[in-house]
Amino acid sequence: MRTLAEIIRQMGMTDPRLLAAVAATPREIFVPPRSAGRAQLDEPIPIGHGQPTSQPSLVAQMIDALRLTGTETVLEIGTGYGYQTALLAHLAHRVHSVERHPDLAAHARTNLAAAGVTNVEVQVADGTAGLPAHAPFDAVVVSAAAPTVPGPLAGQLAEGGRLVMPISGDIADIVTLYTKRQGRLVRVRPLTPAQFVPLVGKYAGTADL
Ligand code: SAH
Numbered sequence: 001m002r003t004l005a006e007i008i009r010q011m012g013m014t015d016p017r018l019l020a021a022v023a024a025t026p027r028e029i030f031v032p033p034r035s036a037g038r039a040q041l042d043e044p045i046p047i048g049h050g051q052p053t054s055q056p057s058l059v060a061q062m063i064d065a066l067r068l069t070g071t072e073t074v075l076e077i078g079t080g081y082g083y084q085t086a087l088l089a090h091l092a093h094r095v096h097s098v099e100r101h102p103d104l105a106a107h108a109r110t111n112l113a114a115a116g117v118t119n120v121e122v123q124v125a126d127g128t129a130g131l132p133a134h135a136p137f138d139a140v141v142v143s144a145a146a147p148t149v150p151g152p153l154a155g156q157l158a159e160g161g162r163l164v165m166p167i168s169g170d171i172a173d174i175v176t177l178y179t180k181r182q183g184r185l186v187r188v189r190p191l192t193p194a195q196f197v198p199l200v201g202k203y204a205g206t207a208d209l
Pocket of ligand 1 (some may be wrong): 023051052053054059060077079080081082083084085098101125127128140143144164182197198199200201202
């Protein structure tokens, strides 16, 4: 059976740091125990509250677009069970992750500790408001879909930073890469169509900036 890192490399993601992070992160730890046998498949897995943890290749594609070098402070919205959080933690300096469901956040903290990940802080809050106390962020990744980027997240992105988020559409969500230039959020390019759960929060329906 191909490893997740092999699957991701064969899909065209060749960054050695990304592939090393995938290889070093046991996905079994980041899924419910009853699904551990499926953790090495490139498939979404239910984690409760009607939420799935995304398939690893999609997570990798979103993280790849952030071009992390190891120095960045990252904001993640939608911690889930913490798999993406763990990959981000391998690739950046510090990760601030926000999850709206307290029990999912608790699972994520447990799972991250079990995987030996320490440069992460998981908060229970409405992530659409971002985390003003820790801004600006060099990179922002949102794991749930909304029609536009919530204004606070655009505002908390550093100049030249990168933001990846699924933008909801009629047929599919379009995972989209943005950056910030001269204080404004700029759309760089669509990455891939995908299906995400809706982003639920105060600023989930508001216009850009
Ligand atoms: N990154 C996770 C994705 C989990 S699914 C993974 O791949 O494993 C999306 C998550 O976003 C769910 O856990 C859901 O509860 C969370 N979510 C939705 N809206 C949110 C909001 N406004 N603030 C924080 N978390 C939110």
